[in-house]
Amino acid sequence: MIELENVAYSYGGGELLSDISLKLAPGSFHFLTGPSGAGKTTLMKLCYGALLPTAGHVRLFGADVRGLDRDDIATVRRRVGVVHQDVRFLDHLDVSENVALPLTVSGRHAEAAGSDLTELMSWVGLTQRSSALPPELSGGERQRAALARAVIMSPDVVLADEPTGNIDWEMSQRLLRLLIELNKMGKTVLIATHDLSLIRATKAHVQARVLRIANRRIQLAGADL
Amino acid sequence: MKFDLSSLRAVFARDRQADRVVPPSGFTAQLTLFAAGAMAFLAVFALALSLAAGRLADRWGDELARSATVRIVAPQDQRAAQTAAALRILETTKGVESARALSDEEQSALLAPWLGEGLVLDTLPVPRLIEVIEKEEGFDPAGLRLRLSAGVPGAVLDDHSRWRAPLVAAADRLRLLGWVATLLIAAAVAAMVTLAANAALAANAQVIAVLRLVGAKDDYIAQAFIRRFTLRALAGAAGGTVIGMLAILLMPRASEEAGFLTGLGFEGLHWLVPLLIPVLAAIVAFVATGAAARRTLRELA
Numbered sequence: 035m036i037e038l039e040n041v042a043y044s045y046g047g048g049e050l051l052s053d054i055s056l057k058l059a060p061g062s063f064h065f066l067t068g069p070s071g072a073g074k075t076t077l078m079k080l081c082y083g084a085l086l087p088t089a090g091h092v093r094l095f096g097a098d099v100r101g102l103d104r105d106d107i108a109t110v111r112r113r114v115g116v117v118h119q120d121v122r123f124l125d126h127l128d129v130s131e132n133v134a135l136p137l138t139v140s141g142r143h144a145e146a147a148g149s150d151l152t153e154l155m156s157w158v159g160l161t162q163r164s165s166a167l168p169p170e171l172s173g174g175e176r177q178r179a180a181l182a183r184a185v186i187m188s189p190d191v192v193l194a195d196e197p198t199g200n201i202d203w204e205m206s207q208r209l210l211r212l213l214i215e216l217n218k219m220g221k222t223v224l225i226a227t228h229d230l231s232l233i234r235a236t237k238a239h240v241q242a243r244v245l246r247i248a249n250r251r252i253q254l255a256g257a258d259l
Numbered sequence: 260m261k262f263d264l265s266s267l268r269a270v271f272a273r274d275r276q277a278d279r280v281v282p283p284s285g286f287t288a289q290l291t292l293f294a295a296g297a298m299a300f301l302a303v304f305a306l307a308l309s310l311a312a313g314r315l316a317d318r319w320g321d322e323l324a325r326s327a328t329v330r331i332v333a334p335q336d337q338r339a340a341q342t343a344a345a346l347r348i349l350e351t352t353k354g355v356e357s358a359r360a361l362s363d364e365e366q367s368a369l370l371a372p373w374l375g376e377g378l379v380l381d382t383l384p385v386p387r388l389i390e391v392i393e394k395e396e397g398f399d400p401a402g403l404r405l406r407l408s409a410g411v412p413g414a415v416l417d418d419h420s421r422w423r424a425p426l427v428a429a430a431d432r433l434r435l436l437g438w439v440a441t442l443l444i445a446a447a448v449a450a451m452v453t454l455a456a457n458a459a460l461a462a463n464a465q466v467i468a469v470l471r472l473v474g475a476k477d478d479y480i481a482q483a484f485i486r487r488f489t490l491r492a493l494a495g496a497a498g499g500t501v502i503g504m505l506a507i508l509l510m511p512r513a514s515e516e517a518g519f520l521t522g523l524g525f526e527g528l529h530w531l532v533p534l535l536i537p538v539l540a541a542i543v544a545f546v547a548t549g550a551a552a553r554r555t556l557r558e559l560a
Binding site: 108125 | 277279280282283465466468469470471472473474475476477478479556560
Protein backbone atom coordinates (compact mmCIF):
# COMPACT_ATOMS: atom_id res chain seq x y z
CA MET A 35 0.00 0.00 0.00
CA ILE A 36 2.62 2.52 1.15
CA GLU A 37 6.19 1.35 0.97
CA LEU A 38 9.46 3.13 1.71
CA GLU A 39 12.66 1.43 0.62
CA ASN A 40 16.06 2.69 1.78
CA VAL A 41 14.68 6.21 1.85
CA ALA A 42 16.81 9.20 2.77
CA TYR A 43 15.72 12.79 3.03
CA SER A 44 18.03 15.77 3.28
CA TYR A 45 17.08 19.30 4.11
CA GLY A 46 19.31 22.38 4.20
CA GLY A 47 22.45 20.37 3.58
CA GLY A 48 21.89 17.92 6.44
CA GLU A 49 20.41 14.44 6.25
CA LEU A 50 17.21 14.22 8.31
CA LEU A 51 16.29 10.64 7.50
CA SER A 52 18.58 7.87 6.36
CA ASP A 53 18.04 4.37 5.06
CA ILE A 54 14.41 4.17 6.10
CA SER A 55 12.51 1.09 5.03
CA LEU A 56 8.86 0.73 5.96
CA LYS A 57 5.83 -1.07 4.64
CA LEU A 58 2.28 -0.14 5.64
CA ALA A 59 0.20 -3.20 4.88
CA PRO A 60 -3.59 -3.01 4.44
CA GLY A 61 -5.43 -2.95 7.76
CA SER A 62 -2.30 -2.48 9.85
CA PHE A 63 -1.93 -0.05 12.77
CA HIS A 64 1.36 1.74 13.36
CA PHE A 65 2.71 4.28 15.76
CA LEU A 66 5.66 6.43 14.83
CA THR A 67 7.51 7.81 17.83
CA GLY A 68 10.66 9.72 18.48
CA PRO A 69 11.86 12.97 19.96
CA SER A 70 10.81 16.31 18.53
CA GLY A 71 12.74 17.09 15.37
CA ALA A 72 13.54 13.44 14.74
CA GLY A 73 11.77 13.52 11.39
CA LYS A 74 8.31 12.08 12.18
CA THR A 75 6.45 14.75 10.25
CA THR A 76 8.92 14.48 7.37
CA LEU A 77 8.36 10.74 7.23
CA MET A 78 4.59 11.27 7.23
CA LYS A 79 4.90 13.75 4.37
CA LEU A 80 6.97 11.24 2.42
CA CYS A 81 4.10 8.78 2.93
CA TYR A 82 1.59 10.92 1.05
CA GLY A 83 3.80 12.49 -1.59
CA ALA A 84 4.11 15.93 -0.01
CA LEU A 85 7.89 15.46 -0.08
CA LEU A 86 10.12 13.51 -2.44
CA PRO A 87 12.94 11.38 -1.02
CA THR A 88 16.48 12.47 -1.81
CA ALA A 89 17.46 8.79 -2.04
CA GLY A 90 15.65 5.47 -2.11
CA HIS A 91 12.10 4.77 -3.27
CA VAL A 92 8.66 5.65 -1.99
CA ARG A 93 5.85 3.61 -3.52
CA LEU A 94 2.30 4.80 -3.08
CA PHE A 95 -0.24 2.13 -4.02
CA GLY A 96 2.37 0.48 -6.22
CA ALA A 97 3.58 3.59 -8.07
CA ASP A 98 6.98 5.15 -7.46
CA VAL A 99 6.33 8.68 -6.23
CA ARG A 100 9.02 10.10 -8.53
CA GLY A 101 7.00 8.98 -11.54
CA LEU A 102 3.84 10.74 -10.35
CA ASP A 103 2.88 14.22 -11.50
CA ARG A 104 0.92 16.69 -9.36
CA ASP A 105 -2.43 15.36 -10.56
CA ASP A 106 -1.38 11.79 -9.73
CA ILE A 107 -0.35 12.92 -6.25
CA ALA A 108 -3.77 14.58 -5.87
CA THR A 109 -5.40 11.27 -6.80
CA VAL A 110 -3.24 9.47 -4.25
CA ARG A 111 -4.32 11.94 -1.56
CA ARG A 112 -7.91 10.95 -2.09
CA ARG A 113 -6.88 7.50 -0.87
CA VAL A 114 -4.84 8.82 2.06
CA GLY A 115 -6.56 10.80 4.79
CA VAL A 116 -4.21 13.15 6.63
CA VAL A 117 -4.66 14.74 10.05
CA HIS A 118 -2.06 17.31 11.07
CA GLN A 119 -1.31 18.64 14.51
CA ASP A 120 -1.69 22.20 13.22
CA VAL A 121 -4.82 21.29 11.32
CA ARG A 122 -5.80 23.81 8.66
CA PHE A 123 -9.27 24.57 7.41
CA LEU A 124 -10.78 27.04 5.02
CA ASP A 125 -11.92 29.60 7.55
CA HIS A 126 -14.63 31.06 5.31
CA LEU A 127 -16.43 27.69 5.09
CA ASP A 128 -18.37 26.16 7.95
CA VAL A 129 -17.37 22.89 9.58
CA SER A 130 -19.59 20.64 7.48
CA GLU A 131 -18.38 22.29 4.27
CA ASN A 132 -14.79 21.81 5.40
CA VAL A 133 -15.43 18.17 6.25
CA ALA A 134 -17.03 17.70 2.81
CA LEU A 135 -14.16 19.49 1.04
CA PRO A 136 -12.51 16.29 -0.27
CA LEU A 137 -15.85 15.39 -1.90
CA THR A 138 -16.21 18.87 -3.35
CA VAL A 139 -12.74 18.97 -4.93
CA SER A 140 -13.19 15.52 -6.39
CA GLY A 141 -16.42 16.60 -8.10
CA ARG A 142 -18.75 14.73 -5.75
CA HIS A 143 -21.16 17.12 -4.20
CA ALA A 144 -21.73 17.12 -0.50
CA GLU A 145 -25.50 17.09 -1.09
CA ALA A 146 -25.11 13.71 -2.82
CA ALA A 147 -23.32 12.37 0.24
CA GLY A 148 -25.72 14.11 2.62
CA SER A 149 -26.55 11.16 4.81
CA ASP A 150 -22.91 10.02 4.92
CA LEU A 151 -21.87 13.50 5.96
CA THR A 152 -24.52 13.65 8.66
CA GLU A 153 -23.47 10.26 9.92
CA LEU A 154 -19.82 11.23 9.90
CA MET A 155 -20.49 14.48 11.79
CA SER A 156 -22.39 12.45 14.35
CA TRP A 157 -19.57 9.86 14.53
CA VAL A 158 -17.04 12.56 15.46
CA GLY A 159 -19.56 14.27 17.74
CA LEU A 160 -19.81 17.52 15.79
CA THR A 161 -23.43 17.47 14.67
CA GLN A 162 -24.22 20.52 16.80
CA ARG A 163 -21.19 22.37 15.50
CA SER A 164 -21.63 21.71 11.79
CA SER A 165 -22.61 25.32 11.03
CA ALA A 166 -19.79 26.84 13.05
CA LEU A 167 -16.79 28.42 11.39
CA PRO A 168 -13.39 26.79 12.11
CA PRO A 169 -12.04 29.67 14.25
CA GLU A 170 -14.98 29.07 16.59
CA LEU A 171 -13.94 25.44 17.30
CA SER A 172 -11.94 24.24 20.30
CA GLY A 173 -8.71 22.28 19.79
CA GLY A 174 -10.44 18.94 20.24
CA GLU A 175 -13.26 19.87 17.91
CA ARG A 176 -10.75 20.95 15.27
CA GLN A 177 -8.95 17.59 15.53
CA ARG A 178 -12.21 15.67 15.23
CA ALA A 179 -13.29 17.79 12.28
CA ALA A 180 -9.90 17.11 10.68
CA LEU A 181 -10.38 13.39 11.25
CA ALA A 182 -13.85 13.53 9.70
CA ARG A 183 -12.42 15.39 6.69
CA ALA A 184 -9.61 12.83 6.42
CA VAL A 185 -11.98 9.87 6.26
CA ILE A 186 -14.95 11.22 4.30
CA MET A 187 -13.55 9.79 1.05
CA SER A 188 -13.26 6.42 2.79
CA PRO A 189 -9.48 6.36 2.26
CA ASP A 190 -7.38 3.22 2.46
CA VAL A 191 -4.85 4.86 4.77
CA VAL A 192 -5.19 7.40 7.58
CA LEU A 193 -2.07 9.31 8.60
CA ALA A 194 -2.32 11.31 11.80
CA ASP A 195 0.56 13.57 12.81
CA GLU A 196 0.45 14.34 16.56
CA PRO A 197 -3.36 14.28 16.45
CA THR A 198 -3.61 14.68 20.23
CA GLY A 199 -0.88 17.26 20.62
CA ASN A 200 -3.13 20.19 21.42
CA ILE A 201 -5.99 18.51 23.25
CA ASP A 202 -6.69 17.20 26.72
CA TRP A 203 -6.51 13.57 27.83
CA GLU A 204 -10.21 12.88 27.61
CA MET A 205 -10.46 14.31 24.12
CA SER A 206 -7.33 12.45 22.98
CA GLN A 207 -8.86 9.18 24.19
CA ARG A 208 -11.99 9.94 22.22
CA LEU A 209 -9.95 10.65 19.11
CA LEU A 210 -7.92 7.50 19.63
CA ARG A 211 -11.10 5.43 19.85
CA LEU A 212 -12.18 6.86 16.50
CA LEU A 213 -8.86 5.90 14.94
CA ILE A 214 -9.08 2.39 16.38
CA GLU A 215 -12.61 2.10 15.03
CA LEU A 216 -11.32 3.10 11.59
CA ASN A 217 -8.66 0.44 11.79
CA LYS A 218 -11.28 -2.15 12.67
CA MET A 219 -13.10 -1.08 9.50
CA GLY A 220 -10.01 -2.21 7.61
CA LYS A 221 -8.21 1.11 7.25
CA THR A 222 -4.45 1.31 7.61
CA VAL A 223 -3.54 3.77 10.36
CA LEU A 224 -0.22 5.46 11.06
CA ILE A 225 -0.04 7.82 14.02
CA ALA A 226 3.01 9.95 14.69
CA THR A 227 3.22 10.81 18.38
CA HIS A 228 5.67 11.26 21.20
CA ASP A 229 2.91 10.51 23.72
CA LEU A 230 3.72 7.01 25.04
CA SER A 231 0.56 6.92 27.15
CA LEU A 232 -1.45 7.13 23.97
CA ILE A 233 0.38 4.07 22.65
CA ARG A 234 -0.25 2.16 25.88
CA ALA A 235 -3.91 3.06 25.81
CA THR A 236 -4.20 1.56 22.37
CA LYS A 237 -2.75 -1.78 23.50
CA ALA A 238 -6.00 -3.08 24.92
CA HIS A 239 -7.89 -2.53 21.71
CA VAL A 240 -5.69 -3.25 18.71
CA GLN A 241 -2.51 -4.93 17.57
CA ALA A 242 -0.25 -1.97 16.90
CA ARG A 243 3.32 -1.81 15.68
CA VAL A 244 5.59 0.88 17.11
CA LEU A 245 8.28 2.45 14.97
CA ARG A 246 10.83 4.71 16.61
CA ILE A 247 12.90 7.24 14.76
CA ALA A 248 16.22 8.13 16.31
CA ASN A 249 19.50 9.18 14.77
CA ARG A 250 17.83 9.51 11.37
CA ARG A 251 16.76 5.85 11.26
CA ILE A 252 13.88 3.66 12.31
CA GLN A 253 15.34 1.76 15.25
CA LEU A 254 12.56 -0.24 16.79
CA ALA A 255 10.72 -1.34 13.72
CA GLY A 256 8.80 -4.49 14.33
CA ALA A 257 8.38 -4.11 18.07
CA ASP A 258 4.81 -4.89 19.11
CA LEU A 259 3.06 -3.42 22.07
CA MET B 260 -3.27 22.05 -16.99
CA LYS B 261 -5.42 22.37 -20.10
CA PHE B 262 -7.04 25.49 -21.50
CA ASP B 263 -9.60 24.39 -24.03
CA LEU B 264 -13.27 24.88 -24.79
CA SER B 265 -14.34 22.66 -21.89
CA SER B 266 -12.36 24.75 -19.40
CA LEU B 267 -13.90 27.91 -20.91
CA ARG B 268 -17.34 26.31 -20.58
CA ALA B 269 -16.58 25.44 -16.95
CA VAL B 270 -16.16 29.15 -16.24
CA PHE B 271 -19.82 29.74 -17.01
CA ALA B 272 -21.13 26.53 -15.45
CA ARG B 273 -22.56 27.47 -12.06
CA ASP B 274 -20.99 25.33 -9.36
CA ARG B 275 -21.88 26.86 -6.03
CA GLN B 276 -19.59 24.65 -3.98
CA ALA B 277 -16.60 25.05 -6.29
CA ASP B 278 -17.18 28.81 -6.21
CA ARG B 279 -16.91 28.85 -2.46
CA VAL B 280 -13.57 27.09 -2.04
CA VAL B 281 -11.73 30.33 -2.77
CA PRO B 282 -12.53 32.96 -0.15
CA PRO B 283 -14.10 36.17 -1.38
CA SER B 284 -11.39 38.78 -1.76
CA GLY B 285 -11.78 42.51 -1.45
CA PHE B 286 -9.40 44.74 -3.30
CA THR B 287 -8.52 42.37 -6.14
CA ALA B 288 -12.20 42.06 -6.98
CA GLN B 289 -12.65 45.83 -7.02
CA LEU B 290 -9.41 46.30 -8.96
CA THR B 291 -10.40 43.84 -11.66
CA LEU B 292 -13.90 45.25 -11.98
CA PHE B 293 -12.65 48.84 -12.16
CA ALA B 294 -9.76 48.10 -14.53
CA ALA B 295 -11.95 46.08 -16.89
CA GLY B 296 -14.66 48.76 -16.81
CA ALA B 297 -12.28 51.66 -17.43
CA MET B 298 -10.45 49.82 -20.18
CA ALA B 299 -13.69 48.81 -21.88
CA PHE B 300 -14.83 52.45 -21.77
CA LEU B 301 -11.58 53.51 -23.47
CA ALA B 302 -11.81 50.63 -25.93
CA VAL B 303 -15.25 51.84 -27.05
CA PHE B 304 -13.72 55.21 -27.97
CA ALA B 305 -10.72 53.60 -29.64
CA LEU B 306 -13.08 51.46 -31.71
CA ALA B 307 -15.25 54.46 -32.53
CA LEU B 308 -12.16 56.38 -33.66
CA SER B 309 -10.96 53.49 -35.76
CA LEU B 310 -14.31 52.86 -37.40
CA ALA B 311 -14.94 56.58 -38.01
CA ALA B 312 -11.49 56.94 -39.55
CA GLY B 313 -12.22 53.94 -41.72
CA ARG B 314 -15.46 55.51 -42.94
CA LEU B 315 -13.64 58.77 -43.64
CA ALA B 316 -10.91 57.01 -45.61
CA ASP B 317 -13.51 55.12 -47.61
CA ARG B 318 -15.55 58.25 -48.29
CA TRP B 319 -12.59 60.35 -49.31
CA GLY B 320 -11.25 57.52 -51.38
CA ASP B 321 -14.54 56.84 -53.16
CA GLU B 322 -15.80 60.36 -53.70
CA LEU B 323 -12.54 62.01 -54.61
CA ALA B 324 -11.34 59.16 -56.73
CA ARG B 325 -14.41 59.49 -58.94
CA SER B 326 -14.17 63.21 -59.55
CA ALA B 327 -11.72 65.55 -61.24
CA THR B 328 -11.56 69.24 -62.08
CA VAL B 329 -10.52 71.06 -65.26
CA ARG B 330 -9.48 74.68 -64.81
CA ILE B 331 -9.74 77.00 -67.79
CA VAL B 332 -7.17 79.72 -67.31
CA ALA B 333 -7.68 82.03 -70.25
CA PRO B 334 -8.29 85.71 -70.99
CA GLN B 335 -11.85 86.80 -70.33
CA ASP B 336 -12.81 86.95 -74.00
CA GLN B 337 -11.56 83.42 -74.73
CA ARG B 338 -12.78 81.73 -71.58
CA ALA B 339 -16.23 80.71 -72.81
CA ALA B 340 -14.89 79.32 -76.08
CA GLN B 341 -12.15 77.34 -74.38
CA THR B 342 -14.64 76.06 -71.80
CA ALA B 343 -16.93 74.83 -74.56
CA ALA B 344 -14.00 73.18 -76.35
CA ALA B 345 -12.90 71.45 -73.16
CA LEU B 346 -16.44 70.19 -72.54
CA ARG B 347 -16.54 68.77 -76.08
CA ILE B 348 -13.29 66.93 -75.49
CA LEU B 349 -14.49 65.63 -72.15
CA GLU B 350 -17.78 64.37 -73.60
CA THR B 351 -15.86 62.22 -76.04
CA THR B 352 -13.34 61.00 -73.51
CA LYS B 353 -13.61 57.34 -72.55
CA GLY B 354 -14.23 56.86 -68.83
CA VAL B 355 -15.87 60.27 -68.30
CA GLU B 356 -19.46 59.95 -67.16
CA SER B 357 -20.34 63.62 -67.14
CA ALA B 358 -18.73 67.04 -67.26
CA ARG B 359 -20.21 70.43 -66.58
CA ALA B 360 -18.93 73.94 -66.08
CA LEU B 361 -19.67 75.43 -62.69
CA SER B 362 -21.97 78.45 -62.82
CA ASP B 363 -20.83 81.88 -61.60
CA GLU B 364 -22.97 81.39 -58.48
CA GLU B 365 -21.32 78.07 -57.67
CA GLN B 366 -17.83 79.52 -58.14
CA SER B 367 -18.74 82.52 -55.99
CA ALA B 368 -19.95 80.15 -53.29
CA LEU B 369 -16.65 78.29 -53.40
CA LEU B 370 -14.73 81.53 -52.91
CA ALA B 371 -17.12 83.01 -50.36
CA PRO B 372 -15.29 81.67 -47.28
CA TRP B 373 -12.19 83.63 -48.31
CA LEU B 374 -13.49 86.60 -50.29
CA GLY B 375 -16.95 87.10 -48.83
CA GLU B 376 -20.48 86.98 -50.20
CA GLY B 377 -21.71 88.79 -53.32
CA LEU B 378 -18.52 88.39 -55.25
CA VAL B 379 -18.64 89.54 -58.91
CA LEU B 380 -16.40 87.19 -60.82
CA ASP B 381 -16.17 89.45 -63.89
CA THR B 382 -13.86 91.74 -61.97
CA LEU B 383 -11.44 88.97 -60.99
CA PRO B 384 -9.16 86.75 -63.06
CA VAL B 385 -10.83 83.62 -61.73
CA PRO B 386 -10.49 80.54 -63.89
CA ARG B 387 -13.63 78.69 -65.01
CA LEU B 388 -13.98 75.31 -63.33
CA ILE B 389 -15.36 72.18 -64.99
CA GLU B 390 -16.45 69.34 -62.71
CA VAL B 391 -15.71 65.94 -64.20
CA ILE B 392 -17.37 62.77 -62.88
CA GLU B 393 -15.67 59.55 -63.84
CA LYS B 394 -17.19 56.22 -64.71
CA GLU B 395 -16.35 53.18 -62.58
CA GLU B 396 -13.37 52.26 -64.76
CA GLY B 397 -12.03 55.88 -64.69
CA PHE B 398 -10.25 57.80 -67.44
CA ASP B 399 -6.66 57.99 -68.54
CA PRO B 400 -5.42 61.29 -67.02
CA ALA B 401 -2.23 61.41 -69.12
CA GLY B 402 -4.15 60.93 -72.40
CA LEU B 403 -6.77 63.50 -71.41
CA ARG B 404 -4.06 66.04 -70.52
CA LEU B 405 -2.53 65.56 -73.99
CA ARG B 406 -5.86 66.07 -75.75
CA LEU B 407 -6.70 69.13 -73.64
CA SER B 408 -3.30 70.72 -74.23
CA ALA B 409 -3.71 70.20 -77.98
CA GLY B 410 -7.26 71.68 -78.19
CA VAL B 411 -7.58 73.97 -75.17
CA PRO B 412 -4.30 75.73 -74.33
CA GLY B 413 -5.65 77.22 -71.06
CA ALA B 414 -6.97 73.92 -69.63
CA VAL B 415 -5.37 72.34 -66.58
CA LEU B 416 -6.60 68.90 -65.42
CA ASP B 417 -6.53 68.17 -61.71
CA ASP B 418 -7.53 64.54 -61.04
CA HIS B 419 -7.27 65.09 -57.21
CA SER B 420 -4.76 62.28 -56.79
CA ARG B 421 -2.10 64.71 -55.62
CA TRP B 422 -3.98 65.77 -52.49
CA ARG B 423 -6.36 62.82 -52.18
CA ALA B 424 -3.58 60.32 -51.49
CA PRO B 425 -2.20 61.94 -48.28
CA LEU B 426 -5.74 62.44 -46.94
CA VAL B 427 -6.64 58.82 -47.48
CA ALA B 428 -3.27 57.77 -46.05
CA ALA B 429 -3.89 59.93 -42.96
CA ALA B 430 -7.34 58.44 -42.46
CA ASP B 431 -5.94 54.94 -42.90
CA ARG B 432 -3.22 55.71 -40.37
CA LEU B 433 -5.85 57.00 -37.95
CA ARG B 434 -7.80 53.76 -38.38
CA LEU B 435 -4.62 51.76 -37.70
CA LEU B 436 -3.93 53.82 -34.59
CA GLY B 437 -7.44 53.07 -33.35
CA TRP B 438 -6.85 49.35 -33.68
CA VAL B 439 -3.39 49.61 -32.07
CA ALA B 440 -4.98 51.50 -29.16
CA THR B 441 -7.58 48.74 -28.84
CA LEU B 442 -4.83 46.09 -28.75
CA LEU B 443 -2.86 48.09 -26.17
CA ILE B 444 -5.98 48.34 -24.04
CA ALA B 445 -6.43 44.56 -24.27
CA ALA B 446 -2.77 44.12 -23.23
CA ALA B 447 -3.30 46.52 -20.31
CA VAL B 448 -6.35 44.50 -19.20
CA ALA B 449 -4.25 41.33 -19.38
CA ALA B 450 -1.49 42.95 -17.31
CA MET B 451 -3.87 44.24 -14.65
CA VAL B 452 -5.79 40.98 -14.40
CA THR B 453 -2.48 39.10 -14.13
CA LEU B 454 -1.39 41.39 -11.28
CA ALA B 455 -4.70 41.00 -9.50
CA ALA B 456 -4.73 37.23 -10.02
CA ASN B 457 -1.14 36.93 -8.76
CA ALA B 458 -2.06 38.93 -5.67
CA ALA B 459 -5.11 36.74 -5.05
CA LEU B 460 -3.14 33.52 -5.58
CA ALA B 461 -0.33 34.67 -3.28
CA ALA B 462 -2.84 35.74 -0.61
CA ASN B 463 -4.49 32.33 -0.83
CA ALA B 464 -1.37 30.14 -0.57
CA GLN B 465 -2.77 28.55 2.62
CA VAL B 466 -6.07 27.84 0.91
CA ILE B 467 -4.22 26.20 -1.97
CA ALA B 468 -2.22 24.08 0.53
CA VAL B 469 -5.46 22.89 2.17
CA LEU B 470 -7.07 22.13 -1.18
CA ARG B 471 -4.03 20.13 -2.23
CA LEU B 472 -4.00 18.26 1.06
CA VAL B 473 -7.55 17.04 0.46
CA GLY B 474 -6.81 15.92 -3.10
CA ALA B 475 -7.64 18.93 -5.30
CA LYS B 476 -6.00 18.81 -8.70
CA ASP B 477 -4.30 21.88 -10.17
CA ASP B 478 -7.06 22.22 -12.78
CA TYR B 479 -9.68 22.47 -10.07
CA ILE B 480 -7.77 25.06 -8.05
CA ALA B 481 -6.89 27.10 -11.14
CA GLN B 482 -10.48 26.93 -12.38
CA ALA B 483 -11.75 28.45 -9.15
CA PHE B 484 -9.53 31.51 -9.66
CA ILE B 485 -10.02 31.65 -13.44
CA ARG B 486 -13.78 31.59 -13.07
CA ARG B 487 -13.75 34.38 -10.53
CA PHE B 488 -11.49 36.71 -12.53
CA THR B 489 -13.11 35.95 -15.88
CA LEU B 490 -16.57 36.76 -14.58
CA ARG B 491 -15.30 39.92 -12.89
CA ALA B 492 -13.62 41.09 -16.09
CA LEU B 493 -16.77 40.28 -18.04
CA ALA B 494 -18.97 42.21 -15.63
CA GLY B 495 -16.60 45.19 -15.41
CA ALA B 496 -16.11 45.36 -19.17
CA ALA B 497 -19.85 45.06 -19.78
CA GLY B 498 -20.45 48.05 -17.52
CA GLY B 499 -17.65 50.08 -19.13
CA THR B 500 -18.89 49.22 -22.61
CA VAL B 501 -22.46 50.26 -21.86
CA ILE B 502 -21.28 53.59 -20.41
CA GLY B 503 -18.93 54.13 -23.36
CA MET B 504 -21.68 53.40 -25.89
CA LEU B 505 -24.04 55.79 -24.08
CA ALA B 506 -21.36 58.47 -24.18
CA ILE B 507 -20.91 57.92 -27.91
CA LEU B 508 -24.68 58.00 -28.40
CA LEU B 509 -24.90 61.32 -26.59
CA MET B 510 -22.19 62.95 -28.72
CA PRO B 511 -23.39 65.65 -31.18
CA ARG B 512 -24.65 64.35 -34.51
CA ALA B 513 -22.30 64.34 -37.48
CA SER B 514 -22.64 67.45 -39.62
CA GLU B 515 -20.90 68.89 -42.62
CA GLU B 516 -19.99 71.99 -40.67
CA ALA B 517 -18.50 70.33 -37.65
CA GLY B 518 -16.45 67.89 -39.66
CA PHE B 519 -14.71 64.74 -38.49
CA LEU B 520 -15.07 64.98 -34.70
CA THR B 521 -18.85 64.93 -34.71
CA GLY B 522 -18.71 61.89 -36.96
CA LEU B 523 -16.90 59.97 -34.21
CA GLY B 524 -19.29 57.15 -33.48
CA PHE B 525 -20.87 54.03 -34.83
CA GLU B 526 -23.17 53.61 -37.79
CA GLY B 527 -25.53 50.74 -38.54
CA LEU B 528 -24.12 47.32 -37.74
CA HIS B 529 -20.98 48.94 -36.32
CA TRP B 530 -23.01 49.44 -33.11
CA LEU B 531 -22.64 45.68 -32.59
CA VAL B 532 -18.83 45.79 -32.67
CA PRO B 533 -18.34 47.24 -29.14
CA LEU B 534 -20.50 44.42 -27.78
CA LEU B 535 -17.50 42.19 -28.46
CA ILE B 536 -15.41 44.13 -25.92
CA PRO B 537 -16.77 42.36 -22.78
CA VAL B 538 -16.34 38.99 -24.49
CA LEU B 539 -12.77 39.84 -25.45
CA ALA B 540 -12.06 41.16 -21.93
CA ALA B 541 -13.37 37.88 -20.50
CA ILE B 542 -11.18 35.87 -22.88
CA VAL B 543 -8.15 38.01 -22.00
CA ALA B 544 -8.87 37.53 -18.27
CA PHE B 545 -9.39 33.79 -18.79
CA VAL B 546 -6.00 33.40 -20.50
CA ALA B 547 -4.15 35.79 -18.15
CA THR B 548 -5.52 34.20 -14.96
CA GLY B 549 -4.88 30.73 -16.35
CA ALA B 550 -1.24 31.58 -17.02
CA ALA B 551 -0.83 33.23 -13.59
CA ALA B 552 -2.49 30.28 -11.82
CA ARG B 553 -0.40 27.73 -13.72
CA ARG B 554 2.81 29.57 -12.78
CA THR B 555 1.84 30.06 -9.12
CA LEU B 556 0.67 26.47 -8.64
CA ARG B 557 3.94 25.24 -10.12
CA GLU B 558 5.90 27.48 -7.75
CA LEU B 559 3.84 26.41 -4.73
CA ALA B 560 4.24 22.69 -5.51
